Amino acid sequence: MLRKRTATFLWPGAVAFLIVLVGQGLWGVLVAANLKATPSQPWSVLVMTGVLLVMWKYLGGRWWPTRTSETRRRCLRIPVDPKTRPQSACLSPTKQGECRRPGNFSMLRPYLGLESRQKEHT
Numbered sequence: 001m002l003r004k005r006t007a008t009f010l011w012p013g014a015v016a017f018l019i020v021l022v023g024q025g026l027w028g029v030l031v032a033a034n035l036k037a038t039p040s041q042p043w044s045v046l047v048m049t050g051v052l053l054v055m056w057k058y059l060g061g062r063w064w065p066t067r068t069s070e071t072r073r074r075c076l077r078i079p080v081d082p083k084t085r086p087q088s089a090c091l092s093p094t095k096q097g098e099c100r101r102p103g104n105f106s107m108l109r110p111y112l113g114l115e116s117r118q119k120e121h122t
Helices: 002-037 043-059 066-075 093-112 114-121
Strands: none
Touching: 002 043, 043 066
């Protein structure tokens, strides 16, 4: 009983780690290859877009194993097809914007001069 409960608890974390490892690992390899081969042409961005699209489709319930398709579809937070998903499982556009705001702001920090001010205080 304890073994089953532990596996149930650890399995989602292991799957999430694997998803991040694949995404970040491929991105690192692609960027390194892009910078070494043709630094003036950012082809790695296009390739990674395809990789992310394939990952998104898989997590949305496509492809093998079909036994887990429904679970993957249900656990994907933003709907692949809003007509087939319960409305409570979807993030509203307002909530999506609120979730993205900190990340967008962090990307703008160097352009707003906030990085240099922070370094002066340390």
